[in-house]
Amino acid sequence: MASSSSLPAFTVRRGEPVLVAPAAPTPREVKALSDLDDAEGMRFYSSGIHLYRNNPAMAGKDPAKVIREALARALVPYYPIAGRLREEEGKKLVVDCNAHGVMFAEADADLTADDFGDVQSPPFPCFEQFILESTTIAGVEPVIDRPLFYAQVTRLKCGGFIFGQRFCHCIGDALGHMQFEKAVCEIACGADAPSLAPSWGRPDMFMARQPPRPSFPHLEYREPAGGADRMLSTPASDMARVPFFFGPREIAGLRQRAPPDMRCSRFELVAACIWRSRTAALGYAPDEEVRLSFIVNARGRPEIPLPKGYYRNAMAYSVAATTAGELCGGDLGYALELVKKAKSAVTYEYLQSVADLMVLTGRPLFALSRTYIISDISHAGFKEIDFGWGQAVYGGPAKGGEGPLLGVTNYFSRAKNSKGEEGTVVPICLPKDAMDKFQLEVQGLTVV
Template sequence: MAGSLVFKVKRSQPELVAPATATPRELKLLSDIDDQNGLRFQIPTIQFYKYDPSMHGKDPAKVIKEAVAKALVFYYPFAGRMRELAGAGRKLVVDCTGEGVLFIEADADVRLADFGDALQPPFPCLEELLFDVPGSGGVLHCPLLLLQVTRLKCGGFIFAMRLNHTMADAAGLVQFMTAVGEMARGATVPSVPPVWRREILNARNPPLVTFAHREYDHVEDTKGTIIPLDDMAHRSFFFGPTEISAIRRVIPGASSSSTFELLTACLWRCRTRALQADPEEEVRIICIVNARSKFNPPLPSGYYGNGFAFPVAVATAGKLCASPLGYALELVKKAKKEVTEEYLRSVADLMVTRGRPHFTVVRAYLVSDLTHAGFGEVDVGWGKPVYGGAAKGGVGAIPGVASFYIPFKNKAGELGIVVPICLPAAAMDRFVKELDSILLKQDQPYKTFITSAL
């Protein structure tokens, strides 16, 4: 199986790819949503592409590298470096130096088929497919993108990328990747012109915080770190129509709830039970909500900055674990409904008044829905990827806090969602049992689709 797959990768020396033509030398301020502490990290994505006979003789690394250089002419801030503006309360600014993004080309002694039929995180040898160039992984004074194209023995290839999250969210990154794909296929300009305009999401003057924003509560970790870092299990779980129907069946009146809401409620309670949190302590579910369409008028087409909020639901661990799933579901739905234009403006105001705090990670679980982000649509000349999206779960400052919902087709051809989960090994075993207790099928535990820990 893919989880036990071991292979060798031969890499070239990392190089900087600069914009293909001269670009403006200037400073560009990030928005007050972009530069909050919770986004000051690097996030990895990965795309797997099959061999295409029509592209025979073409080197994907060369094609993509040239396309990146052309796309950077339009997205030239990505070729700069991040700085903190002196005397401005840790305000981030992009120094558009034109230095370029880091690029690695590589060859692996493995075929795409060797990864198995079910491509999903965690991927074997990920550190080889997206090499962490020493000194490149910081937020400040480092390349804002790192890209690696790894050619496979079958003629397919893997295109992995690491993004400084302060620069863009999933929608913004896909917009850039789409532009790279268009350039690779012969376009001279992107179909969607990039829009900077980060001032749209700056704090008001004077700032006015109008929501409680409990996602930014300062919470003491009274019981010690809930996620130990030395014994982590990474697994992925598939939720197709059968699994979602099973969850819906155990919640009366859930017919009007979305798949995201049902799945989030289910995972939050299962995870809380598995971690055996103190019943008296508060636990949180943080939902990433794209706020682009919440604005009037909506954020401009082509805006590639961070345009989402972190609404949170809070409950005591005891109440959450003892209550029916409908309790968790209603809390999730209420949190999502909070997000409006005013909500995001209130977040920006909170950032400048409270020193750009990190969202709360103590006894928190964060979920991000990538099912509509478009990673699976990025075509660099070899057609759509067989997998495109998050490279792993549990990314960010604290491993285990975050999960992504990734569109996926299983071996039976069912369309569904795959969710990477990162938990301590003992908690992972309990998590699986909790899921099985919900996904009952004719009095037998429904066999959850699981990718083994690496």
């Protein structure tokens, strides 16, 4: 896997960014976001990168031109993405569907697809060069009155290219984001329209009840009890980042340590293992509260009424919480039980409760102290984004939890090891003096 330091010296020559508007007239209206969409924790841009090799069958075609034209056509059915966010009373966000367009740039780089090696997990090497940033204010990138989607196509000297994009999380989650990108792909490959028509959903979808009445504790928005968290104070220069692969052997080892009558998914096994190992490695006091927070997708659940083609946020954070002493002193089954309980808590009632809490408490940011936040993107379909050049060599997040979230947030993604075995890869970031301890803890839980 290539790192930023192992890449050869290169230059990216980026053209002037331009706005790409819908290719046909679209409705001029204002659409309200849900009380899940406009939470403080959603007011950022998620960034992704797709790396493609040269495809001789596409000789003579410019990927920047193909994608730009397909993007304009896809913005016709997805016209809210071409609009701008506006904040109203009570920090409520709405989308002004004004067809102002999304930001697009094309570039060229003195690199080949092979220079990046076998990229399996974020951060993508030198990702800053391949995504189009907007202006920041005091280190924060605002989302109000800004384009909701940024795209950059960087042609490589081998004939391949990089598609880098940033999508405002207020408009949609990872699955909704991929739904939009797949629509662009289908049009780029010759379709007249997306095979799945987008749906904004009902105006009252995931809105707070009247009166708001949160019915769950929602620890994700309350700071845990205990002392300071070293993860939030350790400088980036003192952190180590190592990808950990959980393949068939590692999963078999974890299953041996789970209670025999407990049915566990791969995600639950890996999440419990990493949470327990990370807590032990960081050396928290036994009485300090530690948490695992993860995103639970609400799609596909019969009790949650989502229309087909819904691309906005349909997810919530759920939290497993205990003390460091109880977590590290118990067996893996204890951690698994907490993870499974938190995962099953996300029902339609839970989502309504989150919306109620947002309205009552000013849409707070989720708590970070002694909290490990994970997102499983292995089923989001990043590698399925095909503009006609074939499947991406790498498809996934550009970043790996940067800035104040370094080591606090993480992604689970699918990958193959050198033996060709499928597994889950997790790029762990910890203080350097904790990484060896973490590795030993994981080995102890995964050995067969």
